[in-house]
Amino acid sequence: MPSHLPRTAALPAAAILMAVTCSGTLAQKSYDTGASDTEIKIGNIMPYSGPASAYGIAGIIEAAYFRMINDRGGINGRKINFISYDDGYSPAKAVEQARRLVESDEVLAVFGPLGTPSNAAIQKYLNLNKVPQLFVAAGATRFGDHREFPWTMAFQPPYQSEGRIYAKYLLAEKPDARIAVLHQNDDLGKEVLKGLREGLGDKASMIVAAESYEVTEPTIDSHVLNLKASGADTFLSVTTPKSAVQSIRKVAELGWKPLYIQGYASASVGSVMEPAGIENSQGIVSAYYAKDGSDPQWKADDGMKRFYAFLADYAPTARASDISVVYGYGAAQTMAQVLMQAGDTLTRANVMKQAASLKDFVPDTMVPGVRLNTSATDFYPIEQLQMMRFKGHAWEMFGPVIDGHLE
Amino acid sequence: MELFTNQVLAGIATGAIYACMALAVVMIYQAIDHLNFAQGEMAMFSTFVAWQLMQWGLPYWVAFVLTLIFSFIGGIVIERLLFKPLAKAPVLTHVAGFIALFAIINSVAGLLWDFTIKQFPSPFGSSPFLGSQLISTHQAGMIFVTLILLVLLFAFFRYTRVGLAMRAAASMPESARLVGINTGWMIALGWGMAAAIGSIAGMLIAPVVFLEPNMMGGVLIYGFAAAVVGGLSSPLGAVVGGFLVGIFENLVGTYIPGVGNELKLPIALALIITVLVVKPNGLFGRAIVKRV
Incomplete structure (x- = not known):
């Protein structure tokens, strides 16, 4: 047994x-x-x-x-x-x-x-x-x-850890990044953004624009336009699936090619990447702790x-x-x-x-x-995330597991 | 300046969504003199039917036509089963009925097709329109279809016997009956047409906002706003209202710091209230005179 x-x-x-x-x-x-x-x-x-x-x-x-x-x-x-x-x-x-x-x-x-x-x-x-x-x-x-x-x-x-983990990743891989953040106007969006700010520390000015949106908005096109206009070269999308799909597609339609980071709340292959279009999703970066059940x-x-x-x-x-x-x-x-x-x-x-x-x-x-x-003194069981990049039809892990421990 | 033009163009593209929905709102208002809160969910359900037909291998236009027929009949059935028995009931009873219908359709769609997001194809493709990255061929097609619908509706209500009879049945049921109009069936017909227009709106909106049971939640509120801005009795007003709401929303969101970002939805609602206070019949609506 x-x-x-x-x-x-x-x-x-x-x-x-x-x-x-x-x-x-x-x-x-x-x-x-x-x-x-x-x-x-x-x-x-x-x-x-x-x-x-x-x-x-x-x-x-x-x-x-x-x-x-x-x-x-x-x-x-x-x-x-x-x-x-x-x-x-x-x-x-x-x-x-x-x-x-x-x-x-x-x-x-x-x-x-x-x-x-x-x-x-x-x-x-x-x-x-x-x-x-x-x-x-x-x-x-x-x-x-x-x-x-x-x-x-x-x-x-916790959402805040996720923000810190992206900050660590960016400080190491793209220290001159100009970051634009699209975030849902709730605890998810706000805490990831807070974590990102904390993680960047005195380099928080790397965030050149942040736009929040309401879940009820039919499209988020207008926000993406504003973020693109900020001249950012890195785009963090802290969104729930519907808006995530829309923002991936909009960024592709605009011909904008930032380093695209998708918050893990919407990193699912089946319910986000596929509806947004596999070709539009190539190269998107995210981080997650669990395996994707549809990933071969x-x-x-x-x-x-x-x-x-x-x-x-x-x-x-x-x-x-x-x-x-x-x-x-x-x-x-x-x-x-x-x-x-x-x-x-x-x-x-x-x-x-x-x-x-x-x-x-x-x-x-x-x-x-x-x-x-x-x-x-630590009531957060999972505080590590594995960075991953969308390639072909699946997430490809890269780099080490990053820790976002909160004190 | 470039940002301004971009936001206006994006506003027109989003406005087309609202305009489409507003047309369906006006249609039902013409038929029953009320707003139907379940309108968005009915449109969503129709869109799922179209999606399902396409999953079964039918080509787009066949699925499109079948969905129209399904929605038309479905609208009539809902009226016959649910709202005909309530015909004499007060408005509040109707509102309760609409809300119940809203919840039922939403949950049934979730049960049948679950809540994950589905891609819905567009007959117009999604490449850039005339080289502009801001309006895709789909959005251009959507604006075009909305305008055709508008012309058809306008002609229907202005020049056909049925259209005139329907208007009469809605605004003066008593007199309409006296001149021999079967008001009961006019209302049912209105429901059928509103459901069919809603299904077109749903099928046009789905490629942009993606198909899921809650896809119409926000859209319907903006559709209401558009219809109120333009005038609930005017199809032309509804369409113009849709585009205005789309552009207005984007410009406020972009240029009024703080307010716009957090308060985009309240802006639509504030617009409804402002119009109702300042110009109750909307930009294009006619004043309704009631003899007391």
Whole structure:
């Protein structure tokens, strides 16, 4: 059976199995609400309906992942009871669902709620009640603030780190760059820009123009014209997929040839590069921490082979090219790792402690070189990104993995 | 100066999107005397139908015509099933109906075709138009089609019996009935035509904004703004309004620092309110006199 488990997960599993069988009665079992000898209840909130329902697939994948874990005997002999509710991407609804999970379903922890607005809305409530809010599916910096919110932990790199990483890359590769930034007028856009400014430090004047846009704008053509007129030779596009596609196409139509950096929120081959036109996307630079499920270069990769096998068995209708599918798998695997580390001490405090004790953990879907590390003072598991350049039909990795650690 | 010309040209190109949508808005307003909040979603759904037909291997123009027919019938069906029973209900009931329709169509489209962005082909290609990088052949084609639609609509409402009957049915249903016009079917016909025009708008807009269930959200608001600026009762006004909104939006965004960038959408809404206060019938609308 261990051969089916991800390699990284198999070792601790075996160790714990040995610990349980050898020491038997010596192991102290202690439980908080939501855990017992047979079951661990994990809550989750997802936008299955509403404007962000495209991301809801992550919740379906997470549920499928825990089903696979249960079919293989569960974690330390306990089945995962994964309870996932819909909030329609509405913060008010998210609060209602969080209360329901904590007070009525009595879950041990809330795992992977999606979206900055919803997570911000439930953050206070969960921290007040000392319920772990683990591996938040949103990149705002506030979700890794261990001092203010000791019961909340991020998962993906905070947007600010991403900005810093681009700054490091530019300072090393193109120190005379004149940078134009197109950014969405929300936490995504603002924090990447902030990170870029911080990363450039006293060379922040390299940013010659910055334009923000609203998600509701039908086209962003006008902004791209202004940015081109600034005389910039480097273009950072911190955009969500629709605007990303439009800006790639507009820059190509204008015959503008800047060093084009696309924020990773929209670096998907299937949902951005292809609609924008493969020929228009050549040479675009980005950075990411997870493998692209539609990228042929991972066909023979061990981790991705397990991912594809999982999809075939447990989520045959999900598309491997969907970043939310890859995301859900990686996040669920990390959650399983934390529960495995927690052993028989399934208290909320210990779950949080184990989440803050990840050491070089590598989920199947991470780009080689990216490792998950946390500590009592570091609540951002992923802070490294691998630079990559779009070539042909896929991303080609280049250079080292860059660290964007926030203090 | 170059930036100014570029922004105006880009404004005209974007304005064509608004103009197209505004035409559909005016069409439904002529037929039912209300704005239809689900108009954008209906157009989006039609566009997905066209996309699906093309995925099945049909050539563009076949898919185009089939989509028109589908949308026309679909519009009539929606009116017969949903709004005919509500005919005597107050305006608020209609608004609730429109909003429900909006949510239903949006979610069903998401369910059928998911939320990832899809490329939609253009019959005009996307090479630069007359050597200008700012207007592509598609956008030029779109302006051209919008103008043709405008002429057709104008002629329809001015010179055909059905068109006149439809106007009569919308503005004075009582009198229209007395002169023998079947007002019920006129309204249904109006829905059908509005849906068909919406589907043309959708198919023209999709190559620019890309096809996904939420593609019409912003567009419809600008379409409303365009229709209000030009006058809700005037197809010509709607088209002119569309181009004006497009250009205005770009120039404000470029030359009024701070305000423009953050407040582009409010600009469209401010425009609606300003026009409603200053010139309630829009630039080209006729004053409506009601006997009390």
